Amino acid sequence: MLDRGELPMGLTGQSTWLGALKNEYSMNDTVLDGVVVALAGNPNTGKSTLFNSITGLNQHTGNWPGKTVTLAYGNYYYADNKFLLVDLPGTYSLLSNSVEEEVARDYICFAKPKACIVVADATCLERNLNLVLQVLEITDKVVVCVNLMDEADRKKINIDFEKLSAILGVPVVGTNARDGKGIDELMQSVYKVAANQMQSMPLKIKYDEVIEEAVEHIRPYVQNIVKDELDSRWVALRLIEGEWKTLDTINSFLKSRLYKNDDLKQELKKANEILQAKYHGTDEIRDAIVSSIVRKAEEISKMVVSFENKRYNEMDRKIDDILTSKTFGIPIMLALLGFVFWLTISGANYPSEIIAKVLFRIEDILTDYCFKWGVPEWIHGALVLGVYRTSAWVVSVMLPPMAIFFPLFTLLEDLGYLPRVAFNLDNFFKKACAHGKQALTMCMGFGCNAAGIIGCRIIDSPRERLIAIITNNFVPCNGRFPTLIALSTIFIAGSFGKFQTVIAALTLLGAIIIGVLITLAVSRILSATILKGIPSTFTLELPPYRKPQVGKILIRSLLDRTLFVLARAVIVAAPTGLIIWLMANTTVENLSILKWSGKILEPIGHLLGMDGYILLAFILGFPANEIVIPIIAMSYMATGSLIEIETLSALKELLIDNGWTYLTAVCTMLFSLNHFPCGTTLLTIYKETQSLKWTAISFLVPTITGIIICFTVAQTIRCCQIMMLL
Amino acid sequence: MEKNLILLDNLPVGNCGRVKKLTAKGNIRRRMLDLGLIEETQVEALRKSPSGDPTAYQIRGAVIALRSEEASKILVEMC
Ligand SMILES: Nc1nc2c(ncn2[C@@H]2O[C@H](COP(=O)(O)OP(=O)(O)OP(=O)(O)O)[C@@H](O)[C@H]2O)c(=O)[nH]1
Numbered sequence: 001m002l003d004r005g006e007l008p009m010g011l012t013g014q015s016t017w018l019g020a021l022k023n024e025y026s027m028n029d030t031v032l033d034g035v036v037v038a039l040a041g042n043p044n045t046g047k048s049t050l051f052n053s054i055t056g057l058n059q060h061t062g063n064w065p066g067k068t069v070t071l072a073y074g075n076y077y078y079a080d081n082k083f084l085l086v087d088l089p090g091t092y093s094l095l096s097n098s099v100e101e102e103v104a105r106d107y108i109c110f111a112k113p114k115a116c117i118v119v120a121d122a123t124c125l126e127r128n129l130n131l132v133l134q135v136l137e138i139t140d141k142v143v144v145c146v147n148l149m150d151e152a153d154r155k156k157i158n159i160d161f162e163k164l165s166a167i168l169g170v171p172v173v174g175t176n177a178r179d180g181k182g183i184d185e186l187m188q189s190v191y192k193v194a195a196n197q198m199q200s201m202p203l204k205i206k207y208d209e210v211i212e213e214a215v216e217h218i219r220p221y222v223q224n225i226v227k228d229e230l231d232s233r234w235v236a237l238r239l240i241e242g243e244w245k246t247l248d249t250i251n252s253f254l255k256s257r258l259y260k261n262d263d264l265k266q267e268l269k270k271a272n273e274i275l276q277a278k279y280h281g282t283d284e285i286r287d288a289i290v291s292s293i294v295r296k297a298e299e300i301s302k303m304v305v306s307f308e309n310k311r312y313n314e315m316d317r318k319i320d321d322i323l324t325s326k327t328f329g330i331p332i333m334l335a336l337l338g339f340v341f342w343l344t345i346s347g348a349n350y351p352s353e354i355i356a357k358v359l360f361r362i363e364d365i366l367t368d369y370c371f372k373w374g375v376p377e378w379i380h381g382a383l384v385l386g387v388y389r390t391s392a393w394v395v396s397v398m399l400p401p402m403a404i405f406f407p408l409f410t411l412l413e414d415l416g417y418l419p420r421v422a423f424n425l426d427n428f429f430k431k432a433c434a435h436g437k438q439a440l441t442m443c444m445g446f447g448c449n450a451a452g453i454i455g456c457r458i459i460d461s462p463r464e465r466l467i468a469i470i471t472n473n474f475v476p477c478n479g480r481f482p483t484l485i486a487l488s489t490i491f492i493a494g495s496f497g498k499f500q501t502v503i504a505a506l507t508l509l510g511a512i513i514i515g516v517l518i519t520l521a522v523s524r525i526l527s528a529t530i531l532k533g534i535p536s537t538f539t540l541e542l543p544p545y546r547k548p549q550v551g552k553i554l555i556r557s558l559l560d561r562t563l564f565v566l567a568r569a570v571i572v573a574a575p576t577g578l579i580i581w582l583m584a585n586t587t588v589e590n591l592s593i594l595k596w597s598g599k600i601l602e603p604i605g606h607l608l609g610m611d612g613y614i615l616l617a618f619i620l621g622f623p624a625n626e627i628v629i630p631i632i633a634m635s636y637m638a639t640g641s642l643i644e645i646e647t648l649s650a651l652k653e654l655l656i657d658n659g660w661t662y663l664t665a666v667c668t669m670l671f672s673l674n675h676f677p678c679g680t681t682l683l684t685i686y687k688e689t690q691s692l693k694w695t696a697i698s699f700l701v702p703t704i705t706g707i708i709i710c711f712t713v714a715q716t717i718r719c720c721q722i723m724m725l726l
Numbered sequence: 727m728e729k730n731l732i733l734l735d736n737l738p739v740g741n742c743g744r745v746k747k748l749t750a751k752g753n754i755r756r757r758m759l760d761l762g763l764i765e766e767t768q769v770e771a772l773r774k775s776p777s778g779d780p781t782a783y784q785i786r787g788a789v790i791a792l793r794s795e796e797a798s799k800i801l802v803e804m805c
């Protein structure tokens with residue numbers, strides 16, 4: 001049996017961000033077991049896809065750089081050995097500074113995996129070799145996996161693996177992670193490397209004479225300190241280029257032995273004298289070091305890659321000409337989103353009704369049984385009318401739209417469209433003094449704001465990252481979408497007959513545009529006040545379009561969403577249903593608590609264009625926004641006649657009976673778009689920022705925005721109405 | 727400064743340039759180097775975003791979008 005690698009615990013990070021990530025390092029380490037194999041590589045090269053192929057798990061993948069921002073673990077077996085595969089975030093280099101890139105670097109350097117798979121993109125090998133060469137400087141235990149071979153074949157790019165392997169001195173395997181091609185060979189190579197069955201002679205880059213001399217000068221002293229814990233040459237190079245951030249981490253890994261060593265300090269001075277013969281300042285040294293690596297990568301790539309068709313990316317360019325064109329870029333973007341909404345709304349109607357019918361049929365059956373068995377009234381009320389009904393509601397209203405929207409969205413993501421959205425919108429974000437990648441984190445927010453907030457790690461600058469975190473809530477998530485869809489279908493589109501779904505889709509699109517505009521405005525305001533600063537750097541890779549696996553995505557994403565919605569229904573909707581029922585059935589001074597609460601909140605609700613129950617629903621919906629509409633309906637039903645809401649028109653009737661107007665619907669939609677983040681999201685914000693202050697601000701900013709907007713809209717429209725009467 | 731050097735920012739779309747010098751410092755410089763923007767690297771300006779900025783460049787086989795602030799820290803020679 002192979003011995004296991006060590007897991008990286010006790011890494012002491014200085015920065016708060018790193019602190020936030022520390023939890024993940026030590027995450028359920030009792031379960032983690034097996035020979036550790038790390039999966040590194042440039043962003044968007046298919047690491048997560050490979051991870052899924054090998055472990056059979058379901059890490060999220062997507063055609064844009066920065067999809068994975070945390071570590072993921074999974075086991076697999078090969079030749080009777082248990083392996084632990086670790087999916088790392090993508091990184092261009094091991095010497096960079098964004099959080100998720102640091103995670104990858106720290107893992108490769110300090111966790112000492114038994115083998116490290118470096119995944120490279122076959123269609124862009126030269127740039128990818130850069131990282132391969134850097135990893136080879138740290139560890140010998142490397143297997144290079146040249147992925148996306150199908151794309152390379154399609155583009156008629158040929159790669160000589162044998163030659164590449166001979167030059168790099170480590171095994172090289174070509175794969176197609178999506179179809180699982182080459183995986184066996186890859187696992188075999190990994191096994192051999194981990195078991196030391198393979199004599200690897202990794203290529204070490206030769207730098208210029210001055211640098212080499214300086215490195216050799218201090219290397220023996222470094223060797224004394226690092227022993228066999230780290231590669232002494234690599235540490236010596238970092239010392240020479242004065243890469244303090246990396247050095248700090250190395251130092252804490254070595255329990256301060258690096259900085260406390262006086263001999264080394266002395267020799268470093270001498271090394272600097274050597275360097276001064278040619279270089280002025282560490283910037284120049286760094287340039288020289290990186291340039292040598294880049295040149296080497298270029299040289300190797302020239303030797304092993306051949307292009308049968310020099311214009312291999314012609315097709316991508318043509319598509320980009322259209323999708324990011326000056327005149328059509330933004331209209332196409334809106335049209336695409338609108339189309340997706342339209343498909344969602346028109347597709348969801350029918351299944352929603354069926355699910356509702358079935359679930360409420362079951363409710364009737366449950367009720368019948370309760371009677372038959374003489375179950376006490378209050379238990380029937382609490383469980384069937386409270387818990388069951390709310391859950392049924394959530395499932396029937398939430399499930400169909402989400403099960404249609406997300407597969408479609410995932411399709412766009414897999415094609416590679418999201419980075420183009422960021423590209424199209426970047427200038428607006430720049431003007432708002434925010435980061436261009438905020439467009440990407442917003443897109444993730446569609447799925448779930450908590451996920452969007454974790455995704456904000458792709459933004460390096462802490463200031464811009466906070467802006468992205470605070471404003472993420474302005475994109476409606478999974479839980480709020482159906483509320484918007486239902487209300488816009490009922491109230492705004494209701495009278496348009498044949499065009500109902502089109503109008504509903506447009507309304508939804510309008511809501512999203514409002515959300516984006518508010519995001520930009522609030523980002524701008526934050527940048528001018530509590531998060532002062534200028535935009536930091538922005539580089540965004542626009543990956544090639546890739547053919548999505550339509551069938552697989554649709555099924556996968558559908559299952560994911562179904563499970564997600566069902567899980568939320570059980571975890572959140574069920575208890576809330578119970579609470580509502582209890583509130584409706586506990587009376588204090590002849591009024592139920594529910595009525596009391598509605599009554600107390602009524603004045604504020606009215607000011608904001610809504611009513612007390614709606615506001616109560618938002619407050620009780622704090623654990624999860626899915627339950628807002630169900631709570632509203634439940635409260636109305638509990639206070640008045642008890643009808644069954646199987647269709648949207650029944651819901652409409654109920655709402656109108658309880659005094660809803662066009663204005664109520666608009667304000668409720670606006671408030672749904674702009675109010676405090678749900679409990680999970682706030683918790684995530686706290687975990688990510690490690691600060692109560694920013695969590696509180698993230699709570700207040702959208703809430704205040706919502707109050708201002710709803711108040712203004714409500715009062716303006718009411719004024720207009722009065723004027724018209726006069 | 728040599729005369730036919732221009733800022734990458736000013737490289738017209740559809741044209742190629744060869745990197746001569748980076749004036750960026752610190753982190754930004756590091757990022758640029760990581761992307762392979764070292765001296766003599768060939769860069770092609772592919773397209774501008776509909777909103778005018780950023781611009782997408784072809785750099786060592788990858789398409790990278792840079793804002794004008796960053797692109798103006800790279801000196802290139804038209805080729
Ligand atoms: N055609 C093809 N597509 C692939 C292959 N491997 C991955 N992809 C696609 O490439 C995209 C990126 O894959 P991911 O696995 O998310 O990439 P990653 O390296 O984990 O990316 P980051 O987490 O952003 O660093 C996805 O859309 C995949 O479906 C492959 O071998 N062939």
Ligand SMILES: [Mg+2]
Nearest residue numbers: 047048067068
């Ligand atoms: Mg990934």
